[in-house]
Amino acid sequence: MSVAPLPGILDIVPYKGGEAKVPGFEKPWKLSSNENPLGCSPRALQAYRAAADELAIYPDGEHAGLRTAIAHRYGLDANRIMCGSGSDEIFQLLGRAFLDQGDEVVQSAHGFLVYRLTAQQAGAVCISAPETNLTADVDALLGCVTTKTKIMFLANPNNPTGTYLPYSEIKRLHAGLPSHVLLVLDAAYSEYVQTNDYSSGLELAGQEGNVLMTRTFSKIHGLAAARVGWCYGPQLVIDALNRVRGPFNISAPGLAAAEAAILDQDFANKSIIFNAQWLAYLTQEIRLLGLEVTPSVGNFLLVRFPGENGKTSSAADNFLRERGLIVRAVKAYQLDDYLRISVGLEEPNRLLVAALKDFMAS
Numbered sequence: 341m342s343v344a345p346l347p348g349i350l351d352i353v354p355y356k357g358g359e360a361k362v363p364g365f366e367k368p369w370k371l372s373s374n375e376n377p378l379g380c381s382p383r384a385l386q387a388y389r390a391a392a393d394e395l396a397i398y399p400d401g402e403h404a405g406l407r408t409a410i411a412h413r414y415g416l417d418a419n420r421i422m423c424g425s426g427s428d429e430i431f432q433l434l435g436r437a438f439l440d441q442g443d444e445v446v447q448s449a450h451g452f453l454v455y456r457l458t459a460q461q462a463g464a465v466c467i468s469a470p471e472t473n474l475t476a477d478v479d480a481l482l483g484c485v486t487t488k489t490k491i492m493f494l495a496n497p498n499n500p501t502g503t504y505l506p507y508s509e510i511k512r513l514h515a516g517l518p519s520h521v522l523l524v525l526d527a528a529y530s531e532y533v534q535t536n537d538y539s540s541g542l543e544l545a546g547q548e549g550n551v552l553m554t555r556t557f558s559k560i561h562g563l564a565a566a567r568v569g570w571c572y573g574p575q576l577v578i579d580a581l582n583r584v585r586g587p588f589n590i591s592a593p594g595l596a597a598a599e600a601a602i603l604d605q606d607f608a609n610k611s612i613i614f615n616a617q618w619l620a621y622l623t624q625e626i627r628l629l630g631l632e633v634t635p636s637v638g639n640f641l642l643v644r645f646p647g648e649n650g651k652t653s654s655a656a657d658n659f660l661r662e663r664g665l666i667v668r669a670v671k672a673y674q675l676d677d678y679l680r681i682s683v684g685l686e687e688p689n690r691l692l693v694a695a696l697k698d699f700m701a702s
């Protein structure tokens with residue numbers, strides 16, 4: 341007998357993060373991971389640095405300071421907030437606490453890849469519901485639910501499509517779900533949404549016994565490297581997650597930075613305004629080149645390439661790379677003709693439009 345992982349583990353295709361390197365460029369523009377081009381709050385940075393003075397000391401395993409700050413910011417019960425090493429860890433912990441071999445997870449066809457990984461890691465099956473116009477479809481999602489379904493994951497807005505469901509549709513989705521299915525609303529990009537028919541689902545997560553909302557410090561707060569996320573929901577779910585996580589799952593500098601970030605609404609507002617301006621610019625300019633751009637409410641765009649005359653997404657990807665611009669291929673999401681492009685600073689945004697223009701004319 342030799343050592344062997346559990347069945348199915350080696351069938352998992354590992355998640356590949358956005359690339360950061362291009363040969364020949366010392367510092368290429370990274371528009372591949374939806375990071376905040378403005379960086380993070382100066383107060384968060386200061387708090388992170390200050391925490392370096394106490395690296396010999398274990399962090400607060402209860403995350404009390406951070407949970408209190410989040411509860412205060414959003415008017416929540418701090419006992420019903422759980423914090424993870426990024427929202428990624430929260431998804432994995434949901435798998436550990438709620439999924440068994442043969443259980444089913446439902447997600448939307450072009451949903452975030454980590455949901456499938458979560459299911460596979462637990463030996464569960466991930467079922468994908470078809471979308472309409474690259475947008476989650478409530479009836480299709482409900483149609484995939486069986487007695488084996490334990491979790492439904494929905495990113496709202498979704499990555500990589502950038503589309504969203506209005507709150508009325510989220511409520512209709514919840515109303516149609518059996519009470520044994522946990523609805524996980526991943527609100528990683530919620531702060532960027534400007535439309536008034538949207539809600540992150542905080543209210544539903546506060547009221548219902550089977551709704552969990554997740555958030556991250558990786559996007560609007562610009563702390564992707566610090567790895568901090570949080571969730572809010574029914575006490576039973578929070579208690580289960582706290583039992584399966586590691587006792588010190590978030591580093592002290594990460595906790596300190598996140599706590600400072602949630603208190604710095606000025607930085608978040610600045611990021612929202614910056615993003616709205618450049619999202620609109622990129623959408624408009626790229627459409628003027630004759631390319632199809634899916635309407636996005638996030639901090640990124642999904643662009644479709646025609647495919648004829650060599651104008652494929654792969655050719656565009658290579659062309660952009662040669663100009664030091666790294667975007668994201670989304671073939672792993674069954675979106676072969678598309679590239680996902682994060683909103684960057686003014687300089688790369690303008691370089692990107694100029695490069696795409698040259699690509700289309702080439």
Ligand SMILES: *Cc1c(COP(=O)(O)O)cnc(C)c1O
Pocket residue numbers: 374425426427428429452495498499526528555556557558559564567568569
């Ligand atoms: C970026 C992203 C997250 C955040 O992941 P972290 O682990 O918190 O960095 C969560 N969900 C979606 C859909 C994302 O795109």
